[in-house]
Amino acid sequence: MKPILTTVDAGVGTIKLNRPQAYNSVNKSLTLALQQELDRLAEDPSVRAIVITGEGKAFCAGQDLVEVTSPELNPGFESILNEHYAPIITRLRKIPKPIIAAVNGVAAGAGANIALACDIVIAKETASFIQAFSAIGLIPDSGGTYFLPRLIGFQKALAIAMLGDKVTAPEAVQMGMIYKYFPDNTFDEEVLALANKLAKMPTKGLALTKQAFNSALTGSLEDQLAVENKLQLEAAATEDYQEGVDAFLNKRKPEFKGK
Structure with a gap:
């Protein structure tokens, strides 16, 4: 079974974490893929x-503990952090395209933080986020x-990190952790x-907006x-700006x- 499934349709590329039997927990093959x-x-x-x-009931349950407790499979924490996780997070912030985390179930540990590194986070109403x-x-x-x-602020974040509170999707929206939840x-x-x-939006402008927010x-x-x-x-200087202005002045759809 491939650890990642990818489709492209109508300008949208969808990446699906595909280890549903392990709640899409993260291992070496999944992170590299x-x-x-x-x-x-x-x-x-x-x-x-x-x-x-994520495929199945979970978005991502975090690090696969079977891998890190196996003498044969464990790549070691330094490798996990520097070669597996950090490159994902830096990619999510640097890619000049809008990235949506569609959290379809529990997002725990590294799974929660991968989601929060995306540009827009939306979740199922029954989804949850746990700093495990x-x-x-x-x-x-x-x-x-x-x-x-x-x-969400220093005090709230530290408490959630220390206590490992389960944060429901409605609570996450209320505290500003994510954008929206849906039934x-x-x-x-x-x-x-x-x-x-x-x-369908002026994605060059969206990329520059992302760059500006990263800088801030x-x-x-x-x-x-x-x-x-x-x-x-x-x-x-983009074509999209010219198109947007022209469409506005001529009362048409850009x-x-x-x-």
């Missing part, structure tokens, strides 16, 4: 938006200590609608104003090409 598929979709000009979701690390004496990894406090029976339709909407995570106000100046000039 995910890196490969992210690279492939990033380079595919026909793909204008990316969705990451403290239960086995570890710290949040996969960018968890970076993104979580920025999303389970309409979730797939909502994911498709959102992905299709993004794919670490820079000063003065630095960020300079970044906005630079990137706005780039956005104003047809963006991501150029």
